[in-house]
Amino acid sequence: MLEVQDLTVHYDGAMALNRVNLEVGDGQFVGVVGPNGSGKSTLLRALSGILTEVEPGKKERPSLSGSILFEGKEISKLKAWQITKLGIIHCPERRRPFAEMTTLENLEMGAYLRKDKKDVRKDLERVYELFPILKERANQMSRTLSGGEQQMLAIARALMSKPKLLLIDEPSLGLAPILKETVLKTIKEIWSSGVTILLVEQDVAITLATAQKIYILAHGRMVTHGAKEELMKDRDIREVYLGL
Amino acid sequence: MVRSYFRRAYSSFTAHVFDIPPRFMAFLFFLLLLTVPAMQLGSYVLRLLIMANIFAIFAVSWDLLVGRTGQISLGHALFFGIGGYTSGLLFQFFALPIWVTIPAAVAIGALAGFLIGFPCLRVKGPYLALITMAFPLILSNLVKWSPLEPIFGGELGFRSLPPFFPFLPFTQAIMAEYYLILLLLFVSSIVIYKIANSKTGIVFVSILDDEVASKACGINVTRYKIFAFTISSFFASLAGCLQAHILKLANPPMFSLDISFLPVILTFLGGIGTIYGPIVGSYIYVILDRYIMSILLPKAFESVGWTLPREFDFAKLLIFTLIVLVLIIKWPRGLARFATDELQNLEEARDLDERGPRIWKRYKKTKH
Ligand SMILES: Nc1ncnc2c1ncn2[C@@H]1O[C@H](COP(=O)(O)OP(=O)(O)O)[C@@H](O)[C@H]1O
Ligand SMILES: [Mg+2]
Numbered sequence: 001m002l003e004v005q006d007l008t009v010h011y012d013g014a015m016a017l018n019r020v021n022l023e024v025g026d027g028q029f030v031g032v033v034g035p036n037g038s039g040k041s042t043l044l045r046a047l048s049g050i051l052t053e054v055e056p057g058k059k060e061r062p063s064l065s066g067s068i069l070f071e072g073k074e075i076s077k078l079k080a081w082q083i084t085k086l087g088i089i090h091c092p093e094r095r096r097p098f099a100e101m102t103t104l105e106n107l108e109m110g111a112y113l114r115k116d117k118k119d120v121r122k123d124l125e126r127v128y129e130l131f132p133i134l135k136e137r138a139n140q141m142s143r144t145l146s147g148g149e150q151q152m153l154a155i156a157r158a159l160m161s162k163p164k165l166l167l168i169d170e171p172s173l174g175l176a177p178i179l180k181e182t183v184l185k186t187i188k189e190i191w192s193s194g195v196t197i198l199l200v201e202q203d204v205a206i207t208l209a210t211a212q213k214i215y216i217l218a219h220g221r222m223v224t225h226g227a228k229e230e231l232m233k234d235r236d237i238r239e240v241y242l243g244l
Numbered sequence: 245m246v247r248s249y250f251r252r253a254y255s256s257f258t259a260h261v262f263d264i265p266p267r268f269m270a271f272l273f274f275l276l277l278l279t280v281p282a283m284q285l286g287s288y289v290l291r292l293l294i295m296a297n298i299f300a301i302f303a304v305s306w307d308l309l310v311g312r313t314g315q316i317s318l319g320h321a322l323f324f325g326i327g328g329y330t331s332g333l334l335f336q337f338f339a340l341p342i343w344v345t346i347p348a349a350v351a352i353g354a355l356a357g358f359l360i361g362f363p364c365l366r367v368k369g370p371y372l373a374l375i376t377m378a379f380p381l382i383l384s385n386l387v388k389w390s391p392l393e394p395i396f397g398g399e400l401g402f403r404s405l406p407p408f409f410p411f412l413p414f415t416q417a418i419m420a421e422y423y424l425i426l427l428l429l430f431v432s433s434i435v436i437y438k439i440a441n442s443k444t445g446i447v448f449v450s451i452l453d454d455e456v457a458s459k460a461c462g463i464n465v466t467r468y469k470i471f472a473f474t475i476s477s478f479f480a481s482l483a484g485c486l487q488a489h490i491l492k493l494a495n496p497p498m499f500s501l502d503i504s505f506l507p508v509i510l511t512f513l514g515g516i517g518t519i520y521g522p523i524v525g526s527y528i529y530v531i532l533d534r535y536i537m538s539i540l541l542p543k544a545f546e547s548v549g550w551t552l553p554r555e556f557d558f559a560k561l562l563i564f565t566l567i568v569l570v571l572i573i574k575w576p577r578g579l580a581r582f583a584t585d586e587l588q589n590l591e592e593a594r595d596l597d598e599r600g601p602r603i604w605k606r607y608k609k610t611k612h
Contacts, residue, residue, distance in 0.1 A: 056372070057368050079464070080459045089460070091460070096457040097457070098450050105446070109446070109450055158460075161462060
C-alpha cells in the first residue's frame, strides 16, 4: 500500500531523515519506534505532505528527496490536501484539536472533505461507539477536555476523514498508563475494522505489543525492521534500541 | 389560583422579552436607521450617518479577514484607496458613469486583495501586520509622485467625482444617498455574516485556531487564505469608492495609516470576530468623534459663554483616544459582544428544557 524509498529530509541544512526505506502492506499494522528527535514526526509529516507545505513564519521549507508510493502512485510532490483526499490521514503529535470548537464541530472538521453526507452520519455513530466519552462531551469546547479525551478526539477526527492509511504520531504522549492502554485498544479496534495503520511511538512496549511489523529509527536512519520475535532474537538490538 | 396565573404569565412574558435573538435586534437596529431621515436631524447628521455606514462596511470586511481568519492586516487602507482611485481614474479619463465605476473599483480592489494574499502566505502575526502596513504607504507615495501627477493628480488627487444622484436637489440627494449606502451596508454585512457562518467560515476559524491541524483535515489552507483576502478587499474597496463618490474626492490620505487603523479601532470597540460588532463600533466612533466632540462640546462651551481654544483639536484626539482606550480595556471583547453575551446568558437561563419544569414546580407549590 505504501512504499517509501530513500526518503531524505533536510531542515535548513540539517539532516533529519537519511535514506529511509519503509513498506506498509495493505491492512497491516506497522510501528516505528525511536527515541526523541530520531525523526519519527518528520517521517509522518513527510508522508502526509504537511512537511513541505508553506508554513508562515518559516524562512526555508524543509527539502525532501526520495520516493513515496501510495497504491502505486508517487505522492511526494503532492500537497497535503491532495494526499488527504487519497486517504492518508495524519493524526498529528500533541493532539491539536481545534480549541475553540466543540467536540462535534471538531469531528465535522474531520469529515470536511467528504461528500457522502449519509455515510458521515454513520461514521459519527461508529466513532461515538468507539469513544463513548466523546458522545457525552459532544457540545463541550474541546479545550476543556482532558488530555486523554483530547487524544481520543484527535483519533476520532482522523477517523471521520475515512482513512485508508492512518498515521498516528505518539498517541501515548503524556497519558497515564491506564489511558495509554485504552487508546491503544481502540487503535487496534480501528485496525481490525480494516484501516491500515502506521503508528509512531517512543514507547517501545506499547508498539511491540500491538504492531505486526516494527521499524527501528535512530538519528534519522532505519536501523532494522521485522516482527517482534525477530527483533527480540538479536541481543544488540534488544539492549541498545529497545532497552529490554 | 389567580396569583399563580399571573406569575406564570409574568414568567412567560419575561422569558419572551429577554429571549430576543441578536438577529432580531439587528433587524430592529436597521429599522431604526430606516426612520432616521424622517426625524429631521439636518443634513449634517445624515452625512455623519452615511460616513458611519461606509466605515461599517470597511470594518466588517476587516473583521472577516482578521477576526475570523487570523490574517492580521494593518494595511486595509490599500483596498480603501484602490477603490477610491479606480473610481477617480475611470471617471477622469473615460468619463464612465457611476454604475460602471463602482463595480470596476470593487473588481480591481478584489484583484488587489487576491494578489496581496500570495506574499502574505509566507508570514504571520506581527510580520504579516508589518508587511500589510507597508503596501498602502508605497501606493500613497506612488500616487503623490510628481512624474505621475498627470495620471493620479498628485497631492490633490481627483476632485469633482460624480455624485450618486446629480438630478436631485441637495436635501433629497442626501436622503437618497443615505438610503443607498444603508442598503449597501445591509447587503454587505449580511453577505459577510453568511460567509462567516457557512462551512467556509468555519474553515476560516480553523485556520486561525490551528493551521497544522487544518492541513491534517485536508484543508487547502492557501486557497482559503487567499479567498479571505479577496472577499475582504472586495468589500473594503467598495467602502473606498463609496466614500470617494460621497465626498466627491479621492486623494492620497485614503492610503494613510489613519485609514488603516480605522477598522482596527472600530472592530475592537464593537467586538472582534463578531461581524456585527464593527457596525456598532463605527456608530460609537462617529458619534463620539464627529458629533459629541466636534459639535455638542463646542456648543456646550458657547452656551456658558466660553469659546474653545484652537488647540482643542489636538486635545480632541487625545480625549477620543482615552475614551476608546477605556472602552476597550473595560470591555475587551467589545461593546456589542458584551451586550449579546448578557442577552444570551439570560436566554440560556431560560433554556427550554429547564423552563417548563421550573414554572411547573412553582405552579404546584402555590396551588396547594
Ligand atoms: N521545524 C523544524 N525545523 C528544524 N529542525 C527540526 C524541525 N522539526 C524537527 N527538527 C529536527 O529534526 C530532528 C527530528 O525531529 P522529529 O521528527 O520531531 O523527531 P521525533 O518526532 O522522533 O522526536 C530533530 O533533530 C529536530 O531537532
Ligand atoms: Mg515527534
